[in-house]
Amino acid sequence: MKVLEKCRTGKRVLPEVVLESGAVLREVEAAYETYGELNETGTNAVLVCHALTGDAQAAAWWNGVIGPKQALDTERYFVICSNVLGGCVGSTGPQSVNPETGRPYGSSFPVVTIRDMVHLQHRLLQELGVSELHLVIGGSMGGLQAIEWAVTYPSFVRHCIPIASAQQLSALAIAYNDAMRSAVTNDPAWNGGDYYGGAGPVQGFALARKIGMITYRSFELFQDRFGRETAPNGTFQIQSYLAHHGQKLVNRFDAGSYLCLLNAMDGHDVGRGRGGLQAALRQITARVLWVGIDSDRLYTAAEQRACYEALKGAGVKCSYAEIQSVHGHDAFLIEREQTAEIVKSFLQRVEGTV
Ligand SMILES: CC(=O)SCCNC(=O)CCNC(=O)[C@H](O)C(C)(C)COP(=O)(O)OP(=O)(O)OC[C@H]1O[C@@H](n2cnc3c(N)ncnc32)[C@H](O)[C@@H]1OP(=O)(O)O
Ligand SMILES: N[C@@H](CCO)C(=O)O
Incomplete structure (x- = not known):
């Protein structure tokens, strides 16, 4: 480029x-x-x-x-x-x-x-x-x-x-941030935010991204793209899509930073x-x-x-x-x-x- x-x-x-x-x-x-x-x-x-x-x-x-x-x-x-x-x-x-x-x-x-x-x-x-x-x-x-x-x-x-x-x-927006925050902090591996050096709250963080992705897309998009289609493992394609995005964020981002930024957004006025x-x-x-x-x-x-x-x-x-x-x-x-x-x-x- x-x-x-x-x-x-x-x-x-x-x-x-x-x-x-x-x-x-x-x-x-x-x-x-x-x-x-x-x-x-x-x-x-x-x-x-x-x-x-x-x-x-x-x-x-x-x-x-x-x-x-x-x-x-x-x-x-x-x-x-x-x-x-x-x-x-x-x-x-x-x-x-x-x-x-x-x-x-x-x-x-x-x-x-x-x-x-x-x-x-x-x-x-x-x-x-x-x-x-x-x-x-x-x-x-x-x-x-x-x-x-x-x-x-x-x-x-x-x-x-x-x-x-x-x-x-x-x-x-505060409500969705709260749900995402809970997803992370309820993961025992969150450990109050002191997890560096270990795997960290990968499950909770992936769940947070799933919640986020639902809010970032529209009814029409999900319906057109996935409808009720199923994946080879029998789950719905939309579930597979959300799982993919959850894992993708876990691989590229830090959960503690994610929560820090959610808090900053909540306080924005x-x-x-x-x-x-x-x-x-x-x-x-x-x-x-x-x-x-x-x-x-x-x-x-x-x-x-x-x-x-x-x-x-x-x-x-x-x-x-x-x-x-x-x-x-x-x-x-x-x-x-x-x-x-x-x-x-x-x-x-x-x-x-x-
Ligand atoms: C574009 C960049 O450079 S992003 C780098 C900087 N990051 C940012 O700015 C953060 C914000 N970025 C984002 O949120 C996103 O990257 C966006 C909004 C820009 C683009 O969204 P995307 O995730 O690319 O779009 P989309 O919703 O179509 O998802 C595509 C992904 O879902 C996967 N996918 C699609 N359908 C399914 C399915 N049924 N099951 C599993 N995975 C699926 C695709 O394989 C693709 O995976 P990949 O991203 O690993 O290649
Ligand atoms: N999907 C984008 C925008 C969220 O507001 C991101 O992850 O940064």
């Missing part, structure tokens, strides 16, 4: 990070990838915020959205994506070795919030020479970060695109400590495009339109677009052509190139 020729992988170590809770993390690693070149004024940067089990390799998982002459055109923009704080793909998280004890943090890893993630990204961007963000964009947990960015650092963000996301995590949602949204100076997905049953289209209305009500320059898809919540990762078109036309509109 051509974009990867200009891909740079990096890691910054920050000596000390003070979290929203007051807890202090030392020697914090922030893993990132960049594509394209930063201009002299540091103003052509695009920050891509990844979703729950994503990573910094945005040009791979958003192939078709990021690249030369793509919506996030790496010949024009300096595109950055970093693995979030609390993650397990290069940045500091529960599986990392605590420099003070020489052992993995496990249960002693502090509570991390979406705001903490954003503050760390801000420090990273400053170290990279970025003076303002032309755009911050992300889907799902990435969208929580994107809107948090626009509220937390209004003078730093010019444009913002949250996709299939929220300004305050909904009761439904841009109005917290800011006089409520409307007062927080009024701080936004960026132009915002809020994007929903018609078949999303986790971050429903109705919720997405309400988020847009809340922005409008707060006087934010904003617009709304909707991805049409049978894929449900994950459509922002699957319908890349449609996502790219929505992003591209927004950027052309705000940049006055059409």
Whole structure:
């Protein structure tokens, strides 16, 4: 892929990070990838915020959205994506070795919030020479970060695109997170979060992913794809599919990090400590495009339109677009052509190139 020729992988170590809770993390690693070149004024940067089990390799998982002459055109923009704080793909998280004890943090890893993630990204961007963000964009947990960015650092963000996301995590999303959390913590191998060095809560974690996958897809997709078809072992194909996805996540992700990120999502509320949602949204100076997905049953289209209305009500320059898809919540990762078109036309509109 051509974009990867200009891909740079990096890691910054920050000596000390003070979290929203007051807890202090030392020697914090922030893993990132960049594509394209930063201009002299540091103003052509695009920050891509990844979703729950994503990573910094945005040009791979958003192939078709990021690249030369793509919506996030790496010949024009300096595109950055970093693995979030609390993650397990290069940045500091529960599986990392605590420099003070020489052992993995496990249960002693502090509570991390979406705001903490954003503050760390801000420090990273400053170290990279970025003076303002032309755009911050992300889907799902990435969208929580994107809107948090626009509220937390209004003078730093010019444009913002949250996709299939929220300004305050909904009761439904908290409910699913709770079920997934229970699946992990009820596995005896969870051991309170201190399982590193052993197999860990593989059964519970796989069950959590099964629950997640049900929320990330739609009735129509499952019905069309699997219906009542059975697998050679006599179970339904949908069961086989969920089992596959459960195992796949166990193989590539850390359960402790997963729970850390679920907790961060649950706590997400841009109005917290800011006089409520409307007062927080009024701080936004960026132009915002809020994007929903018609078949999303986790971050429903109705919720997405309400988020847009809340922005409008707060006087934010904003617009709304909707991805049409049978894929449900994950459509922002699957319908890349449609996502790219929505992003591209927004950027052309705000940049006055059409
Ligand atoms: C695309 C990337 O690069 S992802 C890397 C970065 N990761 C992320 O960003 C995390 C978020 N990513 C994701 O959630 C997903 O990867 C998505 C949404 C992007 C794509 O979803 P997919 O899992 O590829 O799509 P889908 O629902 O079609 O599942 C396909 C998988 O199910 C398997 N499958 C399909 N039907 C069945 C069945 N009946 N029984 C068992 N397995 C089945 C396929 O073999 C395939 O397996 P594979 O992924 O090991 O090749
Ligand atoms: N399926 C994606 C999005 C979840 O919101 C992930 O695992 O990151």
